[in-house]
Amino acid sequence: MKMALKSSPVIFGWLSRLPRHFSTSSALAAKPMTVRDALNSAIDEEMERDDKVFILGEEVAQYDGAYKVTRGLWKKYGDKRVIDTPITEIGFAGIAVGAAFAGLKPICEFMTFNFSMQAIDHIINSAAKTFYMSAGALPVPIVFRGPNGAAAGVAAQHSQCFAAWYSHCLLKAAVRSSDPVVVLEDEILYGVPFPMSDEALDSNFVVPIGKAKVEREGKHITLVCAGRGTDTALNAAKELAGSAGIECEVINLRSIRPLDFDTIARSISKTHHLVTVEQGWPQSGIGAEICARVMESPSFFELDAPVWRVTGADVPMPYARALEVNALPRHTDVIAAVNADKCSK
């Protein structure tokens, strides 16, 4: 359960306090304790230790918690520190983050993490990014917690794991849905003209969902990319062909989900080397997904070297020009990755 223990607005990370309750080395802990009780006593201890800690959420006080995690806390600490909120997630998540801005240490409970989607703007944009954007002037010591993951018999809206969503800490909307389709348009490319074939200009022309496009053929290494990463990869491929005689096969995914793994697999069996290129954060990103699929498939045996990912750096996007440039992959990074990959045997 080491998910995002390093984050400052501690998402899940607060659970790191739990292990000592499970410790078997202490005589006290020999008595079994449920996770619920462990959570409860961890909250209790924290509230006792620091009067800046308070908990708010739906039904956390008088009802004793929808899942009884906060049982008894209201009776012990009263209205000031155990606060029932209305059923308004974005509102109370925002209030909790604002209180953290001002130096308190809120524990913001979501009755389940399914409902956190109503409040995700405050988790990502208000809590996770402010310390960085303020150059360290404004810490946001907050815990968002609540039940996550597949539950039993409650169907789609109430049963899902948000680990990948929040594992970025600063989740980027790498939303991939198949039926209602989300189209992510690259803002930077809005003004960039591309040559159009007669075929593409035809009113009947449709780019199929779920089909990748080989933008450039090559035999030495496969570059898999999406969105603006495609431009970066193509520039790198051009330079590598000229300077080093390395022919890259550049695959533009176009659609992230469904992911056209067949095209990737075919290319790997030809080139035996793979580098992925994307602008998003590395953790649980597109490259990570492709690596996982390679590991799970016969393509693994086709590789002559480990796969490398070229991604956005694992930081919030800075405003300063030089920092911004360094936060995003450039064609020189792809070249470095290709060279490293080709050299590692």
Next chain:
Amino acid sequence: MSKIIPSVAKLLAGNTVTKVGAPVATTSSAKYSTKSEASFEIKPFKLHKLEKGPATTATLTREDALKLYEQLAILRRIETASGNLYREKIIRGFCHLYSGQEAVAVGMRAAMRDVDTVITAYRCHGWTYLMGASVLGVLSELTGRRTGVSRGKGGSMHLYAKNFYGGNGIVGAQVPLGAGIGFAHKYKGDGGVNFALYGDGAANQGQLFEAYNMAKLWDLPCVFVCENNGYGMGTSMERSSASTDYYSRGDYIPGIWVDGMDVLATREATKFCIDWCTSGKGPLVMEMETYRYSGHSMSDPGTSYRTRDEIQEVRQTRDPITSYKDKILSNELATPDQLKEIDAKVRQEVDDATKQAKVEPEIGVEELAGDIYVDCIDPVIRGVIPSAPLQHISVAQRN
């Protein structure tokens, strides 16, 4: 748009309440003003669920008169400089100017105490200055340089200062955050009041109503300040809002409509709000009717959804600086020479800061992974490729 024009007439009518002196140029030939204070009538406040509103007579001392004038002038000048820096392509990305709305921030600041706090949206350059940042701190944040209040990492929408919680780029998000800061005031019992500012566009965000509800439920010392400048981007308030009486949209929260072009009105209204909140009566909604001269941001010329005549008319009849200047001159709280001196000082200060903000260096690339976490458990942050990891550093703690 139709609502703007009648309100101009109303405001003009309000202005006649003030003492009309002799023509400005002949008011006084003395270098320094002679009167120590004067009283002014304020255009009546409109009240929602309040029996009694703020005082409609304001007393202004000579010292305060000059101080307010200087602040109004410096805010205008900062925005002029920002606009120029943007046109020179030295400011990148977004840039939202406050010109026309200065009386809101300056009047509010004049009434605020050290313990009070502010959070606003992205039109935040002036507020940052008023809350204690230097002109250079503001302008070099806009140019993305080392001396910026956020070391160039935040840019124009993410400025911070003591008791000033930003600058927020997400329309409406600052409102529940502000209620949360108000919550902290109450929790800590420090007697402070939070002012959460938002525009007429953000006034329709669902999260505002969630924040209103909890603020009233818990009697938080928080004032929701709607800066109604008539347009949310290019959509006029009549096209966005089923009710344009923003001061009444808190329903069960009492509200006040304020002439946001009159720095004395905004000051008196804010004093009232502080008294209200500190006596434990809970939140208030305050609508400041104002106007923005520039487009929504620098990429908007601001003329496709309103007429140039409309902008011109506001400049000529309602400008918060010109009207205030006339007031203090005709009441002999200041002389033209004194104001000229202030103008020159302000120009010098902002020009110097502008020059400096252009030549300051950016922070080093080593700060790309600086201050992501207060306590970084895993000191190595992945960079763009696996062979180039970044080292997390704590710059704020080091400085």
